[in-house]
Amino acid sequence: MSNLAIQCIGDDCPPFWTMPSGRGFDEESSGKIVIDIEKAIAQLRESVTITFGRPLGEMRFSLSEIYKECSLADWDGYGARAITEDAYEEAKKVIDLLPSSIPAPEIVAEPAGEIGFGWYKEKGQVFALSVSGKHRIIYAGIFAGNKLHGSEYFGETLPPVIKQHLRRLYL
Amino acid sequence: MVQVDPSEDLTKFIFNRSQFSPLSNRVKYSVFIPPSNRRLSVFRISGLSERDVWGIGETVGTQRALPLLARANIKAVSVTEIGLEIDADDVPPRHASIIGWPKEASAIKLKAIELAGRSQLHLR
Numbered sequence: 001m002s003n004l005a006i007q008c009i010g011d012d013c014p015p016f017w018t019m020p021s022g023r024g025f026d027e028e029s030s031g032k033i034v035i036d037i038e039k040a041i042a043q044l045r046e047s048v049t050i051t052f053g054r055p056l057g058e059m060r061f062s063l064s065e066i067y068k069e070c071s072l073a074d075w076d077g078y079g080a081r082a083i084t085e086d087a088y089e090e091a092k093k094v095i096d097l098l099p100s101s102i103p104a105p106e107i108v109a110e111p112a113g114e115i116g117f118g119w120y121k122e123k124g125q126v127f128a129l130s131v132s133g134k135h136r137i138i139y140a141g142i143f144a145g146n147k148l149h150g151s152e153y154f155g156e157t158l159p160p161v162i163k164q165h166l167r168r169l170y171l
Numbered sequence: 172m173v174q175v176d177p178s179e180d181l182t183k184f185i186f187n188r189s190q191f192s193p194l195s196n197r198v199k200y201s202v203f204i205p206p207s208n209r210r211l212s213v214f215r216i217s218g219l220s221e222r223d224v225w226g227i228g229e230t231v232g233t234q235r236a237l238p239l240l241a242r243a244n245i246k247a248v249s250v251t252e253i254g255l256e257i258d259a260d261d262v263p264p265r266h267a268s269i270i271g272w273p274k275e276a277s278a279i280k281l282k283a284i285e286l287a288g289r290s291q292l293h294l295r
Contacts, residue, residue, distance in 0.1 A: 066189050069187070069188075069189065070187070070189065074235070075187055076186060076187045076190070077184075077186040077187070077231070077232070077235040077237045078206050078212055079206045079207070079208075080206065081207070106192065106199060107189070108189050108190065108199050108200070108201040109187070109189050109190075109201065110201045110204050111201070111204050111205070111206050111207075112204070112207070112276070116200070116201055116280075118199060118200060120195070120197070123288060124288070126200075126284050126288065128200055128280060128284055130280065138276045138277045138280060139277060139280070140277050140278075140280035140281035140284055141281075141284075142281075142284060142285070142288070147281055147285075148281075149275070149277035149278050149280060149281040150277050151275075151276070151277050
């Protein structure tokens, strides 16, 4: 019998607990369970779970449009650097890793060739981060007059400090 | 350096649609992130008619072969209050640069967020 490991992405993972059936399962049926769970997670993330405002697919579309539009230098008319494929790939990862309870961000191209994500709760309540494909997240925010900024290593998960600031904005 | 009166209006012309939100009538922070030379290009527009202001933007857009989409207005005092400076170089006429940016990329982002929050969007 093999073990089933499910990585929980974000802070609000859907519950997987169900009433025990009292039945065991063989290798074939366990494989089917894995596929079913993956499909269910994908459906949740595509249509309902992520963001109050926009589904995941819309954010990905928005990102790809920005990449297309800003992948040549001087896209802003002021000498901006082109958005690189590395930045685009890393931005896709950010979208996939955003906590499902957080509203969808505005996605922007930044003049240094980075892709930024901005959350505007209301005036004076703002948080933004950006990635450039170099495994670093640059962030800044204003929370009711308190200002902060910094940078964090970006590996396989969103740095806890980023999730903490997003929670501070919305929860 | 030519002194700019704190009450003066400045404007930043916008040529990329990802940098503003017509729906929420808001300028996004990326408009105020300076280029690599750390001189953010703006124009001093106090005393000019709307038509004249857009005319300057059209000229800039023509030079860059980009369509003018919008502009972000901001008071000079909003720039200096957060520790940045304005270099009124007047080349071309009425041009100025916002300078004095911090070194850290994250600190620059914070300044850009603050400027965006104090600016007003004007659609072409």
